[in-house]
Structure formats: structure tokens, C-alpha cells
Amino acid sequence: MLLLEGKSVSKALRAKVKEEIAALSSAVKRVPGLAVILVGEDPASQVYVRNKEKACEEVGITSYSYRLPHDIGQENLIKLIRELNADDRVDGILLQLPLPEGLNTQACLQAIDPRKDVDGLHPENQGRLALGLKALRPCTPAGTLFLLDYYKYDLEGKNCVVLGRSHLVGRPLAMMLNDKTMNATVTMCHSKTRNLKEICRQADFIFLAIGRPRFLTPDMVKEDAVIIDIGINRTEDGLCGDADFKALEGKVAAMTPVPGGIGLMTISQLLENTMQAWKYAMGLIRLEDLA
Numbered sequence: 268m269l270l271l272e273g274k275s276v277s278k279a280l281r282a283k284v285k286e287e288i289a290a291l292s293s294a295v296k297r298v299p300g301l302a303v304i305l306v307g308e309d310p311a312s313q314v315y316v317r318n319k320e321k322a323c324e325e326v327g328i329t330s331y332s333y334r335l336p337h338d339i340g341q342e343n344l345i346k347l348i349r350e351l352n353a354d355d356r357v358d359g360i361l362l363q364l365p366l367p368e369g370l371n372t373q374a375c376l377q378a379i380d381p382r383k384d385v386d387g388l389h390p391e392n393q394g395r396l397a398l399g400l401k402a403l404r405p406c407t408p409a410g411t412l413f414l415l416d417y418y419k420y421d422l423e424g425k426n427c428v429v430l431g432r433s434h435l436v437g438r439p440l441a442m443m444l445n446d447k448t449m450n451a452t453v454t455m456c457h458s459k460t461r462n463l464k465e466i467c468r469q470a471d472f473i474f475l476a477i478g479r480p481r482f483l484t485p486d487m488v489k490e491d492a493v494i495i496d497i498g499i500n501r502t503e504d505g506l507c508g509d510a511d512f513k514a515l516e517g518k519v520a521a522m523t524p525v526p527g528g529i530g531l532m533t534i535s536q537l538l539e540n541t542m543q544a545w546k547y548a549m550g551l552i553r554l555e556d557l558a
């Protein structure tokens with residue numbers, strides 16, 4: 268089985284972003300800036316946010332951190348977002364999800380200037396994606412496509428099963444795979460899907476984004492399938508994905524590990540998106556030129 272290594276692929280993407288920023292920032296007067304907002308004290312979110320800030324530093328993006336108490340209140344959070352929308356040092360705004368209870372996620376995401384929405388979660392960007400227009404794309408699915416491209420997979424006409432329909436991952440990923448640039452045949456599955464096992468057994472590629480530890484087992488896959496594990500679960504015996512990695516290893520053609528897989532791609536794609544937003548803000552590219 269081929270191990271699809273997020274570690275080396277994400278390094279390649281980061282190196283590309285770093286190089287491009289270095290080459291362009293002498294011509295323009297400032298480096299890219301990313302505002303990272305974390306509301307509340309969720310320990311997993313704290314780890315992710317720290318990783319994101321570290322990665323920014325590595326490639327020459329300035330990060331601005333906002334750690335807010337869980338009871339900040341909707342109004343105050345939106346006020347901060349508006350200030351960041353107007354702040355010329357800030358090219359990207361990342362609002363870490365999930366938000367604590369009592370905050371309206373959609374209202375907060377909609378307050379973000381779509382040109383600074385480096386998570387691709389604003390309705391304008393999700394809408395553009397649905398129409399097949401260039402947009403800032405959600406980091407996890409976009410990073411997943413970068414990894415597939417790196418390993419030279421051609422998905423045209425292939426059977427792709429996407430497990431999970433979140434706005435952050437499953438839904439946008441299915442749209443991207445289905446798009447005219449990829450031309451995959453996509454089946455979206457979820458908790459109410461019948462005959463899931465039979466559907467998965469037809470798949471050339473399975474994308475897992477349901478957050479259920481070791482859910483995908485060998486009886487659910489055909490031989491030589493490619494497994495992209497986007498799940499990240501904290502269990503008693505450490506981090507694990509949605510695939511039963513050990514059990515599948517002998518049967519499938521290729522698989523991403525957890526950790527060391529798609530999570531790392533997500534962060535690298537965030538850097539790429541921030542650079543894109545910066546290039547747009549500096550007038551170097553138009554919307555149609557987004558990657």
C-alpha cells in the first residue's frame with residue numbers, strides 16, 4: 268500500500284507559498300496578514316490555532332491572534348470582525364470553529380468580508396464554488412485536491428464516495444470533485460444512507476469526513492481503492508482517523524495516515540488562501556485568477 272504523505276506534500280505546498288511571498292513582497296509594500304480568532308477554551312482548537320500561527324511564521328505571513336472568552340457575545344464578536352474587515356494589514360480572517368454555544372455561526376461567518384474569507388465559508392464563496400466560479404475555497408477539501416494532484420491521480424469518470432456532508436468538508440469537497448476541472452462521479456453519503464457498504468464497495472476513491480473512529484473497515488472497500496481519511500478523532504489510545512488503518516492496510520491501494528495526512532494539508536492550504544487573498548488585495552490578481 269502506498270502511504271499518501273501529508274507531511275511531505277504539505278511541505279512542498281508551504282515551500283511554494285513561501286517562495287511566492289518572498290518574490291512578491293519586495294514589489295509591494297507589505298507582507299500578508301492573517302487574523303486568527305479563537306473563542307472559548309476548547310483544547311483541540313487551541314492546538315490547531317497554534318499550529319496555524321506557527322505555519323504562518325514559517326512562510327512569511329504575519330498572524331494576529333485574538334483569544335476571546337466563551338461569553339464574548341455575538342455583538343462584540345461581530346464588531347471585532349468588522350474592525351478586521353477594515354484593517355489593511357489583515358488579508359485573511361479565520362474564525363476557528365466550532366464556536367461555543369450561544370453564538371450564531373452563520374451570522375458570524377457572514378460578517379466576514381468575502382475577500383478575506385480564507386476558510387471559504389462565507390455564502391458568497393460557497394455559492395461561487397457551487398457555480399463553478401473561482402473562489403476562496405475551504406482549506407480541507409482544497410488541500411485534499413492538492414494532495415491528489417501531487418500524486419498524479421486522475422479522477423475523471425472515477426467513482427468517488429464522500430462520507431459526510433458538513434459545510435466545512437464534505438459538501439464543498441463533493442462540489443469540487445464533481446466540477447468540470449475534475450469530472451469525478453460523486454456519491455455523497457451520510458448517516459441516513461442505506462446500503463452504505465454496497466455503495467462504498469463500488470468506490471475507486473473514498474473520502475471520510477464523519478468523525479467516527481475506525482468506521483471504515485475492509486468489508487466496506489474494494490481491493491485497490493484509495494482512501495482519503497479526513498477524520499480526526501481523539502480516543503483513549505490517541506489520535507485516529509475515520510478509517511481502520513491497520514485493518515485496511517493490506518487491502519487498499521493507498522491511504523492517508525492520521526496524524527500526518529490531510530490535517531497538515533489543511534494548514535498549508537490556509538497559507539495558500541491567505542497568500543491569494545493578499546495578492547487580490549494588492550491588485551496583483553483578479554477574482555477569476557484565484558487558484
Ligand SMILES: Nc1nc(=O)c2c([nH]1)NC[C@@H]1CN(c3ccc(C(=O)N[C@@H](CCC(=O)O)C(=O)O)cc3)C=[N+]21
Pocket residue numbers: 314315318361362363364365386406407499506525526527528529530531533534
Ligand atoms: N474555521 C475553521 N477552519 C478549519 O480549517 C478548522 C476549523 N475551523 N475547526 C476545526 C477543523 C480541524 N482542523 C484541523 C487543522 C489541522 C490539523 C492538524 O494539524 N493535524 C495534524 C496533527 C494534529 C494534532 O496533533 O492534534 C495531523 O493530522 O498530522 C487537524 C485539524 C481545521 N479545522
